[in-house]
Amino acid sequence: MATSIVKRYAKAIxxxxxxxxxxxxxxxxxxxxxxFLSNRDLFSFLTSPQVSRIEKFKSIDxxxxxxxxLFKNFLKVLISRNQINLFQNIKExxxxxxxxxxxxxxxxxxxxxxxxxxxxxSIIHNICKIFDVNEVDVQEKxxxxxxxxxxxxxxxxxxxxSTGNKLENxxxxxxxxxxx
Numbered sequence: 001m002a003t004s005i006v007k008r009y010a011k012a013i014x015x016x017x018x019x020x021x022x023x024x025x026x027x028x029x030x031x032x033x034x035x036f037l038s039n040r041d042l043f044s045f046l047t048s049p050q051v052s053r054i055e056k057f058k059s060i061d062x063x064x065x066x067x068x069x070l071f072k073n074f075l076k077v078l079i080s081r082n083q084i085n086l087f088q089n090i091k092e093x094x095x096x097x098x099x100x101x102x103x104x105x106x107x108x109x110x111x112x113x114x115x116x117x118x119x120x121x122s123i124i125h126n127i128c129k130i131f132d133v134n135e136v137d138v139q140e141k142x143x144x145x146x147x148x149x150x151x152x153x154x155x156x157x158x159x160x161x162s163t164g165n166k167l168e169n170x171x172x173x174x175x176x177x178x179x180x
Contacts, residue, residue: 006086009074010093014101016070023098029064029071030091036063037087046084053080096155103134110141110151112163127154 017023037043042063046056056079064072078084099105107127109115115123124136131154143151148163 003086003089005083006089006093007097009086009090010097013074013090013094014097017098018101020070022068025068026071026094027098029067030094033064033067033071033075034088034091037084043084046079047082099137100131100133100155104137105131105133105135105154106137106139108139108141108153110143110146110153110162112142112144112146112148114142115140115150123150123152127152 013026014023017026037046042059045051045059057076060072060075060079064075075084075087078087078090096106105127107124109120109123120138120140124138127136128134146162146164147167149161149166150159151162151165152159
């Protein structure tokens with residue numbers, strides 16, 4: 001779940017990328033930088049209070065010399081504010097907000113059994129109406145623990161119409177009324 005600071009960073013980057021017409025550059029830089037920042041030693045170096053900010057910035061400039069200048073500055077801002085740990089969340093929210101601004105979103109549909117093509121099309125149609133978008137990139141998951149129905153995740157929004165959830169709510173209601 002994205003915090004307000006993550007959402008603000010992502011929104012500013014989406015606006016900047018669209019204004020400069022280089023969204024694909026930002027997407028590529030995010031993907032490549034994720035590879036660098038996944039390195040435990042580099043991440044420890046960038047978050048270490050013993051390493052000077054200047055040394056950290058030099059490392060960014062050296063490792064990412066081919067990256068967009070604004071992207072490198074973004075990383076330096078995160079480093080200077082001790083927020084580099086937010087990078088992955090900002091990346092994910094940037095992608096979500098960028099897709100949304102272009103009329104596309106990603107959704108994860110979890111069901112107990114594989115859904116049919118017609119069910120999938122109906123779900124996509126409803127997601128498009130609910131979120132006011134033209135296209136939905138769908139990832140399907142099978143989880144037999146939900147018993148039936150669906151769980152739909154779109155960004156921070158969860159639509160849980162699973163049988164497991166309904167039974168759990170019924171159980172809570174029955175326990176609540178029996179103790180009253």
